[in-house]
Each structure stands twice: as structure tokens, then as C-alpha cells.
Amino acid sequence: MKTTLSVIKADIGSLAGHHVVHPDTIAAANKILAEAKRNNIIIDYYITYVGDDLQLIMTHNRGELDMKVHETAWNAFKEATRIAKELGLYAAGQDLLSDSFSGNLRGMGPGIAEIEFEERPSEPVVIFMADKTEPGAYNLPLYKIFADPFNTAGLIIDPMMHEGYKFEVLDVYEGESITLNTPEESYDLLALIGTPSRYIVRRVYRKHDNLQAAVVSVERLNLIAGKYVGKDDPVMIIRAQHGLPALGEILEAFTIPYLVPGWMRGSHYGPLMPVSQKDARATRFDGPPRLIGLGFNIKNGKLVGPTDLFDDPAFDEVRRTAQLITDYIRRHGPFMPHRLEPQEMEYTTLPLVIEKLKGRFKKESDVYKAKHSIYSHEGSQE
Numbered sequence: 001m002k003t004t005l006s007v008i009k010a011d012i013g014s015l016a017g018h019h020v021v022h023p024d025t026i027a028a029a030n031k032i033l034a035e036a037k038r039n040n041i042i043i044d045y046y047i048t049y050v051g052d053d054l055q056l057i058m059t060h061n062r063g064e065l066d067m068k069v070h071e072t073a074w075n076a077f078k079e080a081t082r083i084a085k086e087l088g089l090y091a092a093g094q095d096l097l098s099d100s101f102s103g104n105l106r107g108m109g110p111g112i113a114e115i116e117f118e119e120r121p122s123e124p125v126v127i128f129m130a131d132k133t134e135p136g137a138y139n140l141p142l143y144k145i146f147a148d149p150f151n152t153a154g155l156i157i158d159p160m161m162h163e164g165y166k167f168e169v170l171d172v173y174e175g176e177s178i179t180l181n182t183p184e185e186s187y188d189l190l191a192l193i194g195t196p197s198r199y200i201v202r203r204v205y206r207k208h209d210n211l212q213a214a215v216v217s218v219e220r221l222n223l224i225a226g227k228y229v230g231k232d233d234p235v236m237i238i239r240a241q242h243g244l245p246a247l248g249e250i251l252e253a254f255t256i257p258y259l260v261p262g263w264m265r266g267s268h269y270g271p272l273m274p275v276s277q278k279d280a281r282a283t284r285f286d287g288p289p290r291l292i293g294l295g296f297n298i299k300n301g302k303l304v305g306p307t308d309l310f311d312d313p314a315f316d317e318v319r320r321t322a323q324l325i326t327d328y329i330r331r332h333g334p335f336m337p338h339r340l341e342p343q344e345m346e347y348t349t350l351p352l353v354i355e356k357l358k359g360r361f362k363k364e365s366d367v368y369k370a371k372h373s374i375y376s377h378e379g380s381q382e
């Protein structure tokens with residue numbers, strides 16, 4: 001029988017601002033998941049958080065997008081929201097865009113990463129969870145892990161990996177997807193995923209046997225809601241070892257605190273800082289964007305672990321570099337390239353401010369007029 005690993009997350013309200021999940025809301029979600037386990041809807045579960053996002057990690061045999069599993073997650077988020085409201089936590093129920101559950105959670109606000117597989121004799125998985133950024137933030141490490149031999153030695157050395165991997169990329173503006181093969185189509189792949197706000201790596205497969213190796217939650221909240229409702233704060237599952245990238249090759253991709261969009265008001269680029277669970281809280285300028293990584297083994301659907309992967313001095317220098325980048329880029333204040341580009345600011349509250357100034361602009365010669373508005377997607381470079 002196949003096992004499904006479902007990681008479903010939502011911001012249902014947090015303590016002292018968009019900062020950290022409150023333990024009482026975790027306890028509320030725990031009651032619902034414990035009951036689902038007793039009723040054999042799920043086999044096992046683990047609940048955690050990164051910043052203000054509540055993370056439900058569940059195993060079962062029901063496949064992806066299963067109604068009962070998704071309803072369980074929905075009920076857990078609803079119950080946690082009820083407690084968040086009782087405690088007066090900030091932005092209670094923020095990511096629950098709908099009032100009632102209908103079939104599965106797609107398009108309802110929570111982020112979803114699910115993967116169904118035949119368990120190998122030993123099944124190591126890594127779950128990454130980020131706060132104050134968006135799904136395209138995983139494009140860069142996924143490329144490094146599955147396509148860059150300077151990161152992943154196994155691409156050269158291990159015959160099971162040597163043929164390469166297939167990347168399924170979603171265009172979130174057009175609602176289309178494309179699958180590209182590496183290494184032969186690497187440049188085409190990079191041409192797309194170098195624009196991570198639009199082209200998001202959703203799944204990765206090993207080429208020679210189609211084994212699925214990775215999945216990302218691709219929901220972009222603001223595109224779904226049509227307005228700013230917080231950042232998507234994506235999760236990613238990667239299967240490791242024995243013909244897949246080794247744990248250390250997966251973690252190697254996070255040794256540079258690369259710049260991601262998000263941070264304060266979802267409107268700024270900042271370094272993605274890998275931290276331990278105890279530091280998974282947004283502080284400086286509501287950030288900097290944080291990433292945690294938990295490692296598990298899955299045996300007959302049971303979750304063995306976790307191990308807190310960035311709780312390690314080997315990542316101290318990465319964090320220090322992230323602080324230096326933070327200091328440097330913060331000095332740009334409201335100026336690009338710290339602040340996001342206009343197309344992305346469209347989903348924040350900035351257009352309301354600009355709208356107010358509209359009547360005060362005076363007509364000038366057409367020489368100064370561009371063919372397209374910078375706030376319109378039409379005719380843009382993307």
C-alpha cells in the first residue's frame with residue numbers, strides 16, 4: 001500500500017503581531033489530529049510552526065487531495081482560529097479565505113504539499129517550512145539540489161542519479177505547467193524559474209524511473225484572494241538518499257542566504273535565513289525571512305523523528321552572512337531593489353496610496369509616456 005505525506009499549513013493568528021504561533025492554538029489543532037488518528041483517517045502526525053504559520057504534518061494511505069484528510073486539516077485550523085480569537089491573537093483566521101469546507105483545501109487559503117509513494121525499506125524525508133516569503137523561494141535550492149553538480153556530487157557519481165531529473169514548473173499567472181528535463185534543458189529551465197514570482201517549481205521526478213522526489217506548496221495567497229492577505233510562506237517535501245540527493249546535498253543548497261521576496265508587509269527582498277525550531281520567529285523588520293528544516297524517517301506510515309536540521313553550528317556562518325545582508329539591504333529603506341518591483345507591489349496596499357495621488361499628476365508631452373503602465377501586467381517583460 002502506498003503512503004501519502006501531507007504537509008498543510010495556514011496562518012490562523014499569532015502572538016504579538018505576525019510573529020509566532022501561540023502554544024494554545026497548537027494544542028487545539030492537536031486535539032483534532034489526535035481524533036483523526038484514533039478514527040484511522042491519518043496514520044500519524046506532527047504539529048509544528050514557523051513564525052506565524054501553523055504546520056500540520058500528516059501521514060495516511062488515502063492519496064493526495066483526500067477529502068477526509070483535508071477536512072481534518074480544515075477543522076484543525078478552524079479550531080485553532082477559535083482559540084486565537086478567544087485569546088485576541090493577531091490576524092486570527094488570516095489564511096482561511098473561505099467560510100466552509102468543500103471537498104479539498106485547494107484555493108481556500110492553506111498551503112498544501114503532498115506526495116504519495118511506495119515506501120522504500122528506509123524512507124528519509126526532509127520537510128522545509130518558510131515564513132515571510134513565497135513558493136518561488138524554493139526554485140533556487142531545488143535547481144541546486146537536483147541539477148547542479150557543484151552542489152550535488154551524486155549527479156556525477158551515483159549511477160541512479162546520473163541521468164538527471166525532471167522539473168514540473170507552474171506558471172501561476174497563466175495557470176499552465178511545463179515539464180523540463182535536466183541536464184539537457186537546464187538553460188530553458190533557468191530561463192523560466194529565474195522569475196520565481198511567476199514560474200514555480202512544483203514537483204521534481206527522477207528521470208530514469210519517474211520516482212517523485214520533491215513537491216512544493218505553490219498556492220500564492222494574494223493571487224487567489226486578489227489582494228494582500230499576508231505571504232504564502234511555502235512548504236516543501238524532499239525525499240532523500242539511496243539514488244536521491246543525500247541529506248547533506250539537500251542541506252548544502254541552503255548555505256547561501258539568497259534573496260527572496262516577502263519580509264516586511266510582503267514587500268521587500270531579504271535573505272532567507274535557515275534557523276533551528278527555537279529561532280523560528282519573525283522579529284527584525286518582521287523577519288528576516290526564516291526557514292526551518294525537519295528530517296524524518298517514515299516506516300509503515302509512522303513518522304520517526306524529527307531532527308532539527310539547521311540547529312547546527314555548520315549553519316552559523318550562513319546566519320551571520322544573512323545578518324550582514326540584512327544590515328546592508330535595510331539601508332535602502334523604501335527604495336528598490338530592497339522594495340519589490342511594481343508588478344509584485346500590485347498585491348500590497350501600495351496601489352491605494354498611489355491612487356490617492358492620481359488627480360495631482362499634470363499632463364506632459366507624450367515623449368515622456370511609456371507604452372504600458374508599470375502597474376499593468378499586460379505588455380510587461382514577464
Ligand SMILES: O=C(COP(=O)(O)O)[C@@H](O)[C@H](O)[C@H](O)COP(=O)(O)O
Nearest residue numbers: 011018132230231263264265266286
Ligand atoms: O508580512 C507580514 C505578514 O505576513 P504573514 O502573515 O507572515 O504571511 C507582516 O510584515 C505584515 O504585513 C506587517 O506586520 C503589517 O501587518 P498589519 O498591521 O497590516 O496586519
